[in-house]
Amino acid sequence: MKRLEFGVNACFVRHGRVGGSEQATVNLLQGLRSEAAAHERWVVYDREPLVTREPLAPVRERTLRDIAPVNRMVYEPVALSLMRQPSAWLHLNYVTPFGLRAPSVTVVHDLQYLYFPENVPAVKRAWLSRAHAMTARRAQAIVAISQFTAKDLYRLHGSTIDGKVEVIPNAVSFDRLIAAAPEELPPRLVPRRPFLLAVAAQYRHKNLKTLIAAYELIAKRREVDLVLVGQRLDQLSGHFRAPAVESKEARPGIRFTGFVPDAVLGALYRSASVFVFPSLFEGFGLPIVEALGLRVPTVTTRCGAIPEIGADHPVYVNDPCSVGELAEAVEAALDKPDIARPDEADAEKLRDVYSPSAVAARYADLLRRVAGQCR
DSSP states (O other), rough: OOOEEEEEOTTOOOOTSSSSHHHHHHHHHHHHHHHSTTEEEEEESSOOOOOOOOOOOOSSSEEEEOOOSHHHHHHHHHHHHTTTSSSSSOOOOSSSOOOOOOOOOEEOOOOHHHHHHHOOHHHHHHHHHHHHHHHHHSSSEEEEEHHHHHHHHHHHHHHHHHHTTEEEEOOSSGGGSSOOOOOGGGGGGSSSEEEEEEEEEOGGOOOHHHHHHHHHHHTTSSSOOEESSSSOGGGGOOOOOOOOOOOGSSSSTTEEEEEEEEEHHHHHHHHEEEEEEEEESSSSSSHHHHHHTTTEEEEEEEEEEEHHTTTSSOOOOOOOOOOOHHHHHHHHHHHOOOOOOGOOOHHHHHHHHHHHHHHHHHHHHHHHHHHHHTT
C-alpha cells in the first residue's frame, strides 16, 4: 500500500491567546494519535510548540522558525512550500495558502468578522475577507464546524463552494477536564458559597456586561458568586474592541480568573451551580458541550450555532440582551437544575459524538478521500 503523508497547518496557534480554536486544535491532534494508520505519516507544523496534554506520537510536531511580525498570508505560503509536500494539507484556521502543490482541506470556524466588525481592526477585516475568498477558490474541501457556519459560507460564496463543504464539529476533550478534584483548585478560587460560571474571552459578542448586570440582580436575592474564566484584553490575539470587565473584579462576589489550566477549568465546571453562556454569536460554542457533557446546569442563548450544539438540554433566553430574562433563567436553573442539563445517558452521547477520536476519524477519512481524488 502506498504511504500517505498528511501535513497539518497549526501556524496560527499562540498559546492562551486564540481561545477555543486553539483548544479544538489540540483536541483534534490528540484524537489523531489513535486514527493515524500505520502506513501514514502525519506532521503538524506550528510557529511555537503546542501545549498538549500528552505526546502526539505517532503524529509528529515540527516547529518552524517564527518571524513574529510576518503576517500569516505571507509566512505560511513561504514556510510550508519549503516543507516536504504531503499527500494533502489540513489547514486548521481559515486560510488556504497559495503556492502549495498538494491539495488542501481548510477549516472555517465562523464568519464573525461580518457580524461584529467592531471586534476586528479594518486591516484584519480586509485580510479575513481575502482569506475566506482564497479558501473558497483554492481548497479542495472546506470544513465548517457547524451547520450554521456552513449556511453562512453558502450565503457568502454561493456556487463557488458547491460540493466542497463538509460539516465536522470541533473535538471536545473531557479527559482534560477530569484530571483534578474540586479541592485541588487554587486557594483564591476555592468556592466559599455556590457560584455561577462563565467561560469566555472578553470579546463584545460574548455579552459579559449583560451577564454581570444579571448577576447583580440575582445577588440581591441570593447568596451566590460569579466566576468569569477567559482571556483578559491584553491576552487576546488580534482583539480590537471589547468590554472592560476587569473593573468588576473588585465588586463583591465577582472573580475574574483570566486563562486557567485544564485541571482548574475542569474543577470549576464540576463545582459550579450553573454555567452561563450569554453569547450573541457562536460558530460552535465549545464551552457549551463541555458544560453539558459534565452535566452542569446550563443557561444560554439561541444565537448562532448554540441551539444546534446544545439541542434541548440547556435553558435558553430569547432576548440575549435582556438582563431581567437572563437573571430569571439563571434562577430557574438554580432552583431546578435538572431542567437545564441532560441526563447521564444523553451526556454520555454528547461526550461520544464530540470525542477527539470520533472527530479525528472524520477528518482522517476526509483527508484520505481528498488525497485519493487528487492523485
